[in-house]
Amino acid sequence: MTVLADYLAARQGEVDRALDRLLPPVAGPAARLHETMRYAVFGGGKRLRPVLAIAVCESLGGRVEDVLAPAAALEMIHTYSLVHDDLPAMDDDDLRRGRPTAHKAFGEAEAILAGDALLTLAFEVLASLPEGDAAAPRRARAVALVAREAGAAGMVGGQSADLTAERTAASLTSLEWIHAHKTGALLAASAELGALHAGASPEDCRAFARFGHAVGLAFQIADDILDRTATAAALGKTPGKDERAGKATYPALLGVDASRQEADRLAAAARAEIPAAARERAVLDELARYAVERGR
Amino acid sequence: MTVLADYLAARQGEVDRALDRLLPPVAGPAARLHETMRYAVFGGGKRLRPVLAIAVCESLGGRVEDVLAPAAALEMIHTYSLVHDDLPAMDDDDLRRGRPTAHKAFGEAEAILAGDALLTLAFEVLASLPEGDAAAPRRARAVALVAREAGAAGMVGGQSADLTAERTAASLTSLEWIHAHKTGALLAASAELGALHAGASPEDCRAFARFGHAVGLAFQIADDILDRTATAAALGKTPGKDERAGKATYPALLGVDASRQEADRLAAAARAEIPAAARERAVLDELARYAVERGR
Numbered sequence: 001m002t003v004l005a006d007y008l009a010a011r012q013g014e015v016d017r018a019l020d021r022l023l024p025p026v027a028g029p030a031a032r033l034h035e036t037m038r039y040a041v042f043g044g045g046k047r048l049r050p051v052l053a054i055a056v057c058e059s060l061g062g063r064v065e066d067v068l069a070p071a072a073a074l075e076m077i078h079t080y081s082l083v084h085d086d087l088p089a090m091d092d093d094d095l096r097r098g099r100p101t102a103h104k105a106f107g108e109a110e111a112i113l114a115g116d117a118l119l120t121l122a123f124e125v126l127a128s129l130p131e132g133d134a135a136a137p138r139r140a141r142a143v144a145l146v147a148r149e150a151g152a153a154g155m156v157g158g159q160s161a162d163l164t165a166e167r168t169a170a171s172l173t174s175l176e177w178i179h180a181h182k183t184g185a186l187l188a189a190s191a192e193l194g195a196l197h198a199g200a201s202p203e204d205c206r207a208f209a210r211f212g213h214a215v216g217l218a219f220q221i222a223d224d225i226l227d228r229t230a231t232a233a234a235l236g237k238t239p240g241k242d243e244r245a246g247k248a249t250y251p252a253l254l255g256v257d258a259s260r261q262e263a264d265r266l267a268a269a270a271r272a273e274i275p276a277a278a279r280e281r282a283v284l285d286e287l288a289r290y291a292v293e294r295g296r
Numbered sequence: 297m298t299v300l301a302d303y304l305a306a307r308q309g310e311v312d313r314a315l316d317r318l319l320p321p322v323a324g325p326a327a328r329l330h331e332t333m334r335y336a337v338f339g340g341g342k343r344l345r346p347v348l349a350i351a352v353c354e355s356l357g358g359r360v361e362d363v364l365a366p367a368a369a370l371e372m373i374h375t376y377s378l379v380h381d382d383l384p385a386m387d388d389d390d391l392r393r394g395r396p397t398a399h400k401a402f403g404e405a406e407a408i409l410a411g412d413a414l415l416t417l418a419f420e421v422l423a424s425l426p427e428g429d430a431a432a433p434r435r436a437r438a439v440a441l442v443a444r445e446a447g448a449a450g451m452v453g454g455q456s457a458d459l460t461a462e463r464t465a466a467s468l469t470s471l472e473w474i475h476a477h478k479t480g481a482l483l484a485a486s487a488e489l490g491a492l493h494a495g496a497s498p499e500d501c502r503a504f505a506r507f508g509h510a511v512g513l514a515f516q517i518a519d520d521i522l523d524r525t526a527t528a529a530a531l532g533k534t535p536g537k538d539e540r541a542g543k544a545t546y547p548a549l550l551g552v553d554a555s556r557q558e559a560d561r562l563a564a565a566a567r568a569e570i571p572a573a574a575r576e577r578a579v580l581d582e583l584a585r586y587a588v589e590r591g592r
Contacts, residue, residue: 024448029473033448033456084412089404108385112408113456116380116415117448123419124443127436136432140423143439147420152320152329152413160329160409177325 004286008051014064015050016042018072022125036106036114037121040083041076044097049074049190052215055287056194056208059278067197069130070142073122074190077150080118081186083111085159123147142193149189158182162247170248179220180213187216200277207275211284214270219291221263224249225256226294263292300582304347310360311346312338314368318421332402332410333417336379337372340393345370345486348511351583352490352504355574363493365426366438369418370486373446376414377482379407381455419443438489445485454478458543466544475516476509483512496573503571507580510566515587517559520545521552522590559588 019041024034050071057067086093086101087108094104103111126142129135148154158181165174191212195205228251250259270288274281315337320330346367353363382389382397383404390400399407422439425431444450454477461470487508491501524547546555566584570577 028453029457029460029470030448030453030477032460033453037448080412084408087405087408089408109383109459110456112380112383112385113452113459115412116376117452117456119412119415120443120447120452124440124447127423127439127443129433129436129440133433136436137425137429139436140425140432140439143423143436144420144425147416147423151416151420152326152333156409156413156416157324157326157329160406160413161325163405163409164325164328174325181326 003282004290007055007283008046011051011054011064012047014068015047015054015072015075018068019075022069022072022076022121032106032110033113033117036102036110037118039105040102040111040114040118041079043079043099045075045079047075048219049078049186052187052190052212052287053194053197055283056191056211056278057198059274059280059284060195060198060200060204061279062194062198067194069125069128070193070197071190073125074146074186074193076118076122076125077146077155078186080115080122081150081155081159083115083118087111090159090163119150138196142196145192145196146189149185154181154185154189155183158185166247170253172253175248175250175253176217179217183220183223184213184216187219188213191215204275204277207273211270211273211288214266214273215288215291218263218266218270218288219294221250221259221266222292222294225251225259225263228252228256260292267292299578300586303351303579304342307347307350307360308343310364311343311350311368311371314364315371318365318368318372318417328402328406329409329413332398332406333414335401336398336407336410336414337375339375339395341371341375343371344515345374345482348483348486348508348583349490349493351579352487352507352574353494355570355576355580356491356494356496356500357575358490358494363490365421365424366489366493367486369421370442370482370489372414372418372421373442373451374482376411376418377446377451377455379411379414383407386455386459415446434492438492441488441492442485445481450477450481450485451479454481462543466549468549471544471546471549472513475513479516479519480509480512483515484509487511500571500573503569507566507569507584510562510569511584511587514559514562514566514584515590517546517555517562518588518590521547521555521559524548524552556588563588 023038023041026035026038053067053071053074054064058064082096083102085091086096087103093101095101102114123143126146127139129139158178162178162182165178188209192205192209195208227249250262254262267288271285274284278284319334319337322331322334349363349367349370350360354360378392379398381387382392383399389397391397398410419439422442423435425435454474458474458478461474484505488501488505491504523545546558550558563584567581570580574580
């Protein structure tokens with residue numbers, strides 16, 4: 001996986017620099033808010049969503065700079081969802097990637113607000129028009145598609161269904177719905193956003209949305225497997241927490257082996273969605289494989 | 297104020313119908329999320345922000361339907377900010393407009409998610425293009441301007457500065473900054489959004505932003521006065537809470553009389569900003585007056 005490792009390292013660096021440029025400086029009467037936003041964003045994330053958007057854009061012949069700011073916006077949305085998810089009223093996590101979670105470091109109120117501000121900033125970035133009015137249809141579409149996948153019909157809907165499922169016995173169907181929304185939706189949006197900013201056809205945009213969706217599901221199953229098999233040190237958080245919390249997981253419902261097979265199947269299905277217009281597909285192939293191999 | 301009363305009643309009804317159409321139905325695996333969103337939105341709000349946007353649009357010769365969906369999006373943002381503000385980690389309010397707050401009725405986790413989903417839906421609505429690509433520059437601008445005023449540099453920044461101020465002795469300068477951001481920013485965005493959707497010039501859009509900003513400050517001072525002088529029944533929430541929480545307020549810093557004078561001055565300043573292009577200004581004049589007279 002050296003192609004992917006080199007690619008990830010280079011693009012993660014570009015995403016981090018874009019985030020640093022786009023986030024407000026730690027100054028003024030709301031300095032503590034800005035500090036909390038930066039603490040949450042610069043916490044060692046893999047930048048999977050922005051890298052996926054950039055990789056899709058590049059596979060179609062687009063340039064990194066065509067999609068860099070929108071890609072950084074995806075990371076803001078992902079980060080906000082983690083900050084709110086970690087809150088005591090939600091998953092009540094003290095650690096995230098080996099560091100205190102935002103509410104542990106800055107207090108609950110500031111963590112709630114930092115999440116709100118990151119989500120809002122993401123849409124400001126997606127809508128802003130450095131390229132002038134000619135790019136406006138693409139920008140408006142980017143906002144609409146990301147909002148659709150991140151909101152009640154997508155990611156937040158998945159989180160809510162996850163809360164409801166904790167109180168009932170979840171079936172595989174319900175678990176798949178939750179993962180598809182909680183994780184798949186924003187990855188689908190990431191891949192579609194990359195295609196949109198490369199100027200892809202509506203058909204190819206939809207194919208990439210399906211690609212991202214399948215990668216997201218595979219990724220989440222790998223996450224479930226890791227939660228059962230990995231150590232706290234390797235995970236950067238407490239393992240086994242989901243199962244103890246009574247949350248349904250793929251390994252709990254299917255067993256570890258069948259879960260691995262399902263993740264493999266989804267990764268293959270994702271690769272089959274990559275349209276012919278993607279002339280450079282090595283990185284995308286490896287991204288789909290990476291999503292499941294981290295669960296090994 | 298019968299001109300305004302009739303106008304408010306008619307436009308509030310249209311805003312409520314638009315909100316009902318735009319919010320997801322209570323169904324599917326995320327039904328509880330949708331129910332929480334609707335509970336929070338249909339809680340008897342005055343719809344001041346959408347009505348302001350519509351009134352500005354109409355004053356410039358625009359039609360209600362040009363701005364109705366974007367106006368409803370403003371109410372979603374206002375509602376999300378109240379839901380998060382009422383949380384135990386923030387203001388810890390049990391009552392809002394005489395009813396249990398969203399987290400009291402549906403639990404904290406669902407209230408956090410409903411706020412997130414309302415904020416996200418607002419941007420989806422602002423960016424959506426029923427009018428086709430010709431409206432894209434206006435839609436992209438609408439998203440960018442609302443996000444700027446609602447986020448870290450606007451409303452959320454004001455909330456965070458308010459938290460910081462609770463721990464220090466706030467001056468009048470700091471209180472004005474907080475009110476200008478916490479309340480003024482979204483009202484400025486509302487007026488500017490109305491002008492934008494009426495096709496106003498950039499100068500007139502900016503004039504209306506200043507109008508909304510001044511109305512917002514006047515409104516917030518009137519709110520501070522009400523918090524000190526009104527009864528719980530009239531207020532629909534516990535009065536005197538801000539002062540007991542050690543929060544600075546205009547009456548605490550200036551006294552009630554000087555606060556009323558400052559609100560009057562701001563309402564007059566707001567009216568002076570209304571540009572000549574606004575041919576129908578009776579409703580706008582009365583809206584500015586209404587903002588302060590509720591504090592009587």
